Amino acid sequence: MIRELRDFNIRREEVEQLNFLLYGPVGAGKSSVINTIKTIFERRLYINCLAAEGSTSQTIYYKKCEVGNSKDGFLPFIFNDIMGVEEGDQSGVHTDDIISALKGHVKEGYPFNPNSPLTELNHYYLKNPSISDRIHCLVYVIQADKISMMDEDTIQKMQRVREEAKRMALPHVILMTRVDTTCEMTKKDLRSVYKSKRINKKMEECRVALGVQKSCIFPVKNYYEEKDINEDINCLMLDALTKIVHWADDYVAEYSS
Ligand SMILES: Nc1nc2c(ncn2[C@@H]2O[C@H](COP(=O)(O)OP(=O)(O)OP(=O)(O)O)[C@@H](O)[C@H]2O)c(=O)[nH]1
Numbered sequence: 001m002i003r004e005l006r007d008f009n010i011r012r013e014e015v016e017q018l019n020f021l022l023y024g025p026v027g028a029g030k031s032s033v034i035n036t037i038k039t040i041f042e043r044r045l046y047i048n049c050l051a052a053e054g055s056t057s058q059t060i061y062y063k064k065c066e067v068g069n070s071k072d073g074f075l076p077f078i079f080n081d082i083m084g085v086e087e088g089d090q091s092g093v094h095t096d097d098i099i100s101a102l103k104g105h106v107k108e109g110y111p112f113n114p115n116s117p118l119t120e121l122n123h124y125y126l127k128n129p130s131i132s133d134r135i136h137c138l139v140y141v142i143q144a145d146k147i148s149m150m151d152e153d154t155i156q157k158m159q160r161v162r163e164e165a166k167r168m169a170l171p172h173v174i175l176m177t178r179v180d181t182t183c184e185m186t187k188k189d190l191r192s193v194y195k196s197k198r199i200n201k202k203m204e205e206c207r208v209a210l211g212v213q214k215s216c217i218f219p220v221k222n223y224y225e226e227k228d229i230n231e232d233i234n235c236l237m238l239d240a241l242t243k244i245v246h247w248a249d250d251y252v253a254e255y256s257s
């Protein structure tokens with residue numbers, strides 16, 4: 001899977017990288033997903049100060065993350081890290097900013113402002129984005145152990161973004177994190193994740209809350225306390241990534257502006 005992803009060729013030549021936007025509640029593990037993917041491809045534990053515990057979002061700038069390094073080469077993927085969604089009008093990432101990001105209007109480094117969305121007047125606003133600037137797959141990141149406790153407001157915000165993604169025919173998937181804290185059996189043996197009734201129930205809850213079909217929901221575990229590379233963590237994430245990358249490529253191939 002690593003080789004397949006490293007050698008991945010985007011069908012449309014003018015697009016050099018596939019763009020993924022990670023979106024979900026505060027503390028869902030968005031930044032950790034990026035650390036995990038970097039860890040897999042760079043074969044060393046990747047720690048990023050942006051992954052942290054907090055009641056408000058630890059990620060406050062729009063950050064594009066590349067995978068790979070100049071020695072071994074970079075993969076043709078960019079992961080865009082953003083502020084988490086929160087309840088209420090005055091906190092968390094603004095829904096309009098997410099929709100702008102999907103369409104490619106948000107430049108790297110934009111400091112999110114929960115009170116007011118990005119406007120055309122702001123110098124972080126890209127007026128005429130090309131297909132290369134757009135997001136090619138929306139990736140929801142949701143904690144398996146908190147899905148049933150998610151407040152109505154947060155769910156509604158995420159549903160609004162999903163409606164927009166549907167209108168744009170943009171693929172959208174869910175990475176369901178923290179399967180280790182959700183199921184004891186899975187914690188002991190990550191390979192039994194798809195046998196776990198509890199995990200299956202959580203996937204079903206995700207499907208109902210966001211209307212994303214089951215085949216697009218991937219239970220994963222992020223690196224967070226490990227001291228070494230773990231192939232089981234890698235396999236789950238790589239399986240998800242391989243599928244997601246093909247769907248993003250389908251979107252790019254079919255998109256015509
Ligand atoms: N047990 C466990 N902990 C995790 C997992 N993924 C993330 N965490 C922990 O959850 C906390 C929040 O993770 P982040 O990656 O910072 O979450 P985020 O979505 O980027 O959060 P904000 O940027 O603040 O919105 C960190 O302490 C992580 O170590 C996982 O799969 N299992």
Ligand SMILES: [Mg+2]
Nearest residue numbers: 030031050059
């Ligand atoms: Mg973060």
